[in-house]
Amino acid sequence: MVCCRSYALRSNLKRVYVNVPDRSLCDREYPWGCDRWEIARTIRALQAHGVVVQSIKQDDIFIEHDDIVLRALYAFNGVDTPVGMTDVNDTSVILSLTHGAMRVLFPGDLNHPLGQYLAGQKDLRLRANLLKVPHHGTESVAPDIFFDWVNPELAVVPSSFGMFQSPRSLRIRNWLEIATRSEPM
DSSP: HHHHHHHHHHSSSOOOOOOOOHHHHHHHHHTTOOOOHHHHHHHHHHTTTTTTEEEOTTOOHHHEEEEEEEEEOOOSSSSSSSOOOOOGGGOOOEEEEEEEEEEEOOOTTTTHHHHHHHHTTTOOOOOOOOEOOGGGOOTBOOHHHHHHHOOSSSOOOOOOOOOOOOTTHHHHHHHHHHHHHHHHO
């Protein structure tokens, strides 16, 4: 957050949306997953520079212009989720960006239990043409049923080549291979 805070203070940001983890979750995962003190310092620094800091709620719309819409599909605090307490990765906001018929899903670091739940909710708007694969494509990422439900035409894995080629990403590599085989070439 320190690097992000200093960059944000040198930019022209007017508003920052946050989904701050519940204290009990943050304390449980400190120091490797969540530093509540650093989050608070960053928010105070942003506010001191006139940046509006706002919590994210499900269905918040950040952009709505012509046929472009950026919406928060889900924002859980990691504690009050439909599957009970998860971990700090499940505080990632799940965003949907639509532009005409094109839909992109950004599920953050969505993990297995919450991904399993979301995939079972057939009325949710998870289908997308392009999927940013959560959690760098590593093992704790959402289950295959989540990817099957999203049914993307393209998938982007934000990961180093070494991490994506490691055993931690084997399940996602296998899913991508099977998904591409089912498509006509």
